Amino acid sequence: MTFPLAVTVTAKQTGRYLVRAREKAQAWGLPFLERPRRTPLEETLGTVADALLVLTGEGWKLHDAQDSLAFSPGMGALRIKRLGMPGQPQDVLARLCELKAGDSVLDGTLGLGSDALVCAKVVGPSGRVIGVEASLPLYALASEGLKTPPFEDSALIEVRHGHVLEVLETLESHSLDCVIFDPMFDLPKRSTPAFHMLRRYALHEPLDEVTLAEARRVARRWVVVKGGRHGNELTRLGLTELKLSRFKPLVWARVAPSTA
Ligand SMILES: C[S@@+](CC[C@H](N)C(=O)[O-])C[C@H]1O[C@@H](n2cnc3c(N)ncnc32)[C@H](O)[C@@H]1O
Missing domain, CATH: 3.40.50.150 (Vaccinia Virus protein VP39)
Incomplete structure (x- = not known):
């Protein structure tokens, strides 16, 4: 099964990101995907999830197979x-x-x-x-x-x-x-x-x-x-x-x- 949208963390994850990302996944009603360290997003996109909200050091990014999008004023x-x-x-x-x-x-x-x-x-x-x-x-x-x-x-x-x-x-x-x-x-x-x-x-x-x-x-x-x-x-x-x-x-x- 492929999730249409899921939450994960940056490959350079730390405990701090994991806790926040898990909390947000729950608040948004989305599955949280554990991400083995240094696994490229491409391995998850299209197989486990079509799109991912990823918590990074610069905030949240939306990734899919084609592109990525971050908040910017x-x-x-x-x-x-x-x-x-x-x-x-x-x-x-x-x-x-x-x-x-x-x-x-x-x-x-x-x-x-x-x-x-x-x-x-x-x-x-x-x-x-x-x-x-x-x-x-x-x-x-x-x-x-x-x-x-x-x-x-x-x-x-x-x-x-x-x-x-x-x-x-x-x-x-x-x-x-x-x-x-x-x-x-x-x-x-x-x-x-x-x-x-x-x-x-x-x-x-x-x-x-x-x-x-x-x-x-x-x-x-x-x-x-x-x-x-x-x-x-x-x-x-x-x-x-x-x-x-x-x-x-x-x-x-x-x-x-x-x-x-
Ligand atoms: C053209 S964009 C808005 C851009 C925005 N005005 C700005 O300055 O950045 C339209 C947005 O409205 C959302 N939208 C469309 N219909 C909506 C609705 N009925 N209720 C809430 N959001 C809606 C879309 O998902 C989309 O993100």
Whole structure:
């Protein structure tokens, strides 16, 4: 039997890693694979497990037969650096959400957290950011990578595993300032190897009307939806594309909260 996903440790394992990795495997409901010292991952991948979450000295990595993926603030870090820099355009997401210190945001499609990191920086330590990720391996990478705020004066991101609709249904009406969605685009754009790997493990479910309605119930300022320029996510949901720039690969829509 091959496990779809399992947990193990780096080949340079120490007792410390073993204890942590075992605890995490149990918390994530995944099998823990003992790894004989210095055994290459290739011997396990495809035979014992299709993919492995590996605890290394640099944190958790997701490995499969094709590639590996680690948490990195990546684009989020770049966007944060540009926030408030003279001569730099305002961050589109922060602008559309009209985000300010102390705000609360739910990111319904967390991925590896670039958008959530930007929100966390803008709302600051007095604000609140909840990130929801449906894919277990991506949740594992994001929740471990975002355990401490990677940037000064950021809110700590509360990472939850599950379908965003299930999380929204637990929340009071108009209890958060903004809800944001960045679902997987129906037509992928050319991207980095890391994004290809994220695509393989991501949930490719389009945003639906029920989830959007729940987001409008929970939000008190805006629901913001990102789509691909060549996709039809926004029109399918009856949303109007905002006129931002004709040359960007992304399109955006912003919906007011429901009045009920
Ligand atoms: C395009 S990525 C998000 C990238 C993210 N906005 C960022 O800035 O790094 C979309 C992510 O949302 C997750 N996702 C898709 N549908 C979801 C749902 N209904 N509930 C929770 N997560 C979902 C996917 O697994 C994927 O990781």
